[in-house]
Amino acid sequence: MDKYMSLAETSYYFLHQGGGFSSSAVLSALMFARDNDILKYQVRVWTFGQPRVGNRRFAEHYTEVLGSQTYRVTYGADIVPHIPPWQVLGYQHHPLEIHIINKTGDFYVCQNTVREDLDGAYRWPTIDTGVADHIDYFGKPEITNFDPLIEW
Helix, strand or coil, X not given: CHHHHHHHCCCEEEEEECCHHHHXXXXXXXXXXXXXXCCHHHEEEEEECCCCCEEHHHXXXXXXHHHXXXXXEXXXXXXXXXXXXXXXXXXXXXXXXXXXXXXXXXXXXXXXXXXXXXXXXXXXXXXXXXCCCCCCHHHCCCCXXXXXXXXX
């Protein structure tokens, strides 16, 4: 029984920065949740600069399973959260996006819906995005005043 209790108290983190690898964290967390029904509530997923992973149906399913335990951090005019283009291929982000607006660490917590929030990363037209903001997430200020346990 003690062994089971220690497992129940453990959190399983899937973290990644860097484009396609952050997609792997999302897919790995979803597979872990599917295979570990009892432990899926201990999963926490943080991605930085994540591209769109799937279509609207995938985003809705992911949101249903792990949406309240996932934090997708974007910064400035990072191009990676804009790909693949939703207008052409129908890819969509899952919530919850935390968009770091500037180098001083101001941020915006986007609406918790499966769609593009115009105040998040999508505030930048794709033509105005680039790689510079993608390669330096950890050079930006930490989000020290964000509490993921607060419901937004």
